[in-house]
Amino acid sequence: MIGTVLRVSFTNLRRDRVAQLLSFILPIVFFSILAVIFGNQSNRTPHVGVAVVDEDGSELSRRLVAGLKGETSLRVRTTTRADKNTPEIPLDRDGARSLVRAGDVPVALIIPKGLGESGLRFVGGERAKVTMLADSSDPIAPQMVAGLLQKVAMTAAPDLMMGNGISMFEKYAGALTPGQRRAVDSWLPRLKEQSAQPAPSPAAGGKDSTSGAVAGLIATEVVDVLRDGREKKTIVAFYAAGIGVMFLLFTCSGAGGALIEEQESGTLERLLLSRLGMARLLLGKWLYLLLLGALQLTVMFVWGAVVFGLDLLGHLPGFVIVTVFTAAAAAGFGLLLATACRTRAQLGGISTIVILVMSAIGGSMFPRFLMPESLQKVGLLTFNGWALDAYLKVFWREQPLPALAPQLAMLLVLTLVFLAVTRLLARRWEHV
Amino acid sequence: MIPLAVSDVHKRFDQVQALAGVSFELHQGEFLALLGPNGAGKTTLVRAVAGRVRLDSGHIELLGRSADRTNGREALGVVPQEVALYPLLTARENLAAFARFNGLSTAEARQPIAWALEWTGLAARADEPIKRFSGGMRRRLNIACGVLHAPRVVLLDEPTVGVDPQSREHIYEMLTELRSSGASLLLTTHQLEEAEGRCDRVVIIDHGRKVAEGTVAELVADSFGSERTAVFTLDHIPEPPIPGLEQIGNTVVTGGVRDVELDLPELLRRLRQAGCQVNGLEVKRPSLAGVFLRLTGKELRE
Numbered sequence: 001m002i003g004t005v006l007r008v009s010f011t012n013l014r015r016d017r018v019a020q021l022l023s024f025i026l027p028i029v030f031f032s033i034l035a036v037i038f039g040n041q042s043n044r045t046p047h048v049g050v051a052v053v054d055e056d057g058s059e060l061s062r063r064l065v066a067g068l069k070g071e072t073s074l075r076v077r078t079t080t081r082a083d084k085n086t087p088e089i090p091l092d093r094d095g096a097r098s099l100v101r102a103g104d105v106p107v108a109l110i111i112p113k114g115l116g117e118s119g120l121r122f123v124g125g126e127r128a129k130v131t132m133l134a135d136s137s138d139p140i141a142p143q144m145v146a147g148l149l150q151k152v153a154m155t156a157a158p159d160l161m162m163g164n165g166i167s168m169f170e171k172y173a174g175a176l177t178p179g180q181r182r183a184v185d186s187w188l189p190r191l192k193e194q195s196a197q198p199a200p201s202p203a204a205g206g207k208d209s210t211s212g213a214v215a216g217l218i219a220t221e222v223v224d225v226l227r228d229g230r231e232k233k234t235i236v237a238f239y240a241a242g243i244g245v246m247f248l249l250f251t252c253s254g255a256g257g258a259l260i261e262e263q264e265s266g267t268l269e270r271l272l273l274s275r276l277g278m279a280r281l282l283l284g285k286w287l288y289l290l291l292l293g294a295l296q297l298t299v300m301f302v303w304g305a306v307v308f309g310l311d312l313l314g315h316l317p318g319f320v321i322v323t324v325f326t327a328a329a330a331a332g333f334g335l336l337l338a339t340a341c342r343t344r345a346q347l348g349g350i351s352t353i354v355i356l357v358m359s360a361i362g363g364s365m366f367p368r369f370l371m372p373e374s375l376q377k378v379g380l381l382t383f384n385g386w387a388l389d390a391y392l393k394v395f396w397r398e399q400p401l402p403a404l405a406p407q408l409a410m411l412l413v414l415t416l417v418f419l420a421v422t423r424l425l426a427r428r429w430e431h432v
Numbered sequence: 433m434i435p436l437a438v439s440d441v442h443k444r445f446d447q448v449q450a451l452a453g454v455s456f457e458l459h460q461g462e463f464l465a466l467l468g469p470n471g472a473g474k475t476t477l478v479r480a481v482a483g484r485v486r487l488d489s490g491h492i493e494l495l496g497r498s499a500d501r502t503n504g505r506e507a508l509g510v511v512p513q514e515v516a517l518y519p520l521l522t523a524r525e526n527l528a529a530f531a532r533f534n535g536l537s538t539a540e541a542r543q544p545i546a547w548a549l550e551w552t553g554l555a556a557r558a559d560e561p562i563k564r565f566s567g568g569m570r571r572r573l574n575i576a577c578g579v580l581h582a583p584r585v586v587l588l589d590e591p592t593v594g595v596d597p598q599s600r601e602h603i604y605e606m607l608t609e610l611r612s613s614g615a616s617l618l619l620t621t622h623q624l625e626e627a628e629g630r631c632d633r634v635v636i637i638d639h640g641r642k643v644a645e646g647t648v649a650e651l652v653a654d655s656f657g658s659e660r661t662a663v664f665t666l667d668h669i670p671e672p673p674i675p676g677l678e679q680i681g682n683t684v685v686t687g688g689v690r691d692v693e694l695d696l697p698e699l700l701r702r703l704r705q706a707g708c709q710v711n712g713l714e715v716k717r718p719s720l721a722g723v724f725l726r727l728t729g730k731e732l733r734e
Contacts, residue, residue: 266513269516
């Protein structure tokens, strides 16, 4: 009899494709996403964008900038322009700060005046500090750039460091003999020559070069440009948006399932027999889901404000606009899932798979900036990726409302696409 | 103007010819029963009238206008076979919702809702969620939701299925009242006795074709002529069986008699010869079930 129980269970599983997907495919998909995010696949280091402002203009600073540009894991920007029609101009401190605040780059390096003069050394004397303007929503990028900066200091200007060291030696231990001086003078150009060679690849030597021994070669200070102490901001904003949008999707697909329930109970047939019509029925359901979703997100953010000190009131206009657009898209998506599925059980399974994958890729579970670049781009195929970007622009980067235009436009387009496909799929419920 | 005219309608679903040329008319104020075994095409026909099935050919007119999704919907009321209501809403809220879906404004719906609550006998429980209602109460409300907008033609798909006799009686009283208000009713049912006792005319369909149409008396006359059914209650069942008599109970046999005066004495004589004592005798006109069986070759529930 136990054998019969087993046979019946396996037969059910064999005939239930959704259960098979949930049992075997979803775990593999999740495993793969996490492996790609955290597994550093193929030893590829993610590219980190960094803005560099050279206020010093010394030989050392120029060589540092060149060295940073030679790092394959960095994308260095030293210029900017107001718009497409104006020429590129060198970045200044304010421009770099704006780029970090806008989220274009997670880090900006300001090489201050006097760095070349104070030179490279581990300790002693007044050292000019390189300022790192950082976006603290990304805890990885500033550390990575700081390490690479120290490495570049070693590899890009060994001759300057050597010269500086000899000067220190002569200052405290007495002058070199003429023979020693000749040897040093003949060696320094060779060091300079070596530093002009291409930087070793990260896989070959990049990891070792950021060891603790050279960590203090260039003095740095980190300034979090998104936490200037004026507002009470925490990473809560990020998680309120991430978790809020993920559960919004679950809510909308669940509530969208009411359509299937109506079909099963016969009320859908009755509604279609009435003068309501399918288009108005879908529109009514979509509006309901939109309001439900907006309410759910509001509850989430109010909770964040009351319990975790999220500054909701200070960002109210942006919150309202992004919430409405996000809820509209989520409502459309929920209806799309509901009309694509034949039964409530199918909807439950499919929506679990789709929403979990979308949430993982779109950044609800792990910040997208932690993901490899390719996966970050894939994340933009999900509407929740755009919604999260919009929320981050409002709460984290404090961008003005016009800066939300790309995200809002994309959410609007996706909403229209979802609704159009939903309408097409719903035709199966109309005439037969 | 004829409320509903169905002309030579055809509809095929893949390999199944659901409708194969059905034609009939529903007259003003008439109560017409549409009978047929499962799969005969009744529900397809009702859904076609309601504009939910695209016909391959043929024509349906509702109050003189072609019946499609956009034409004349306000004149049509449909009561589906399922209790298609919202269980968490109260009776009043369900009525209000379906009144709105059928085109009544909130103000226009007020009076019909009050009428419907009285009509269904649910006024005392108008503000209770209907999930607490009995099956019969839900059925009554199901009908009311389909006729709130005072349609001139009402399609009722098995409106009494699964309800107790008392509730069924209540439902037929409601339908009679509806008809007396001027509505024309088209009813599909398995309950032949109900159709027989309450409907003006009957249309029987099978395999998508109309096999008979008329009053019950006309159908019986057409199918059986003057034939009647004799039911004998005996002291024991004759052995061997007497040709023409069929056992239907422990001591009951039945048989058709074409001419009561000639055939009945003959049957009585044979029973006496077989040593049976006749304790009771009933001569009955053939029922609609008999007509159905004769026309379609099967019981209605097959």
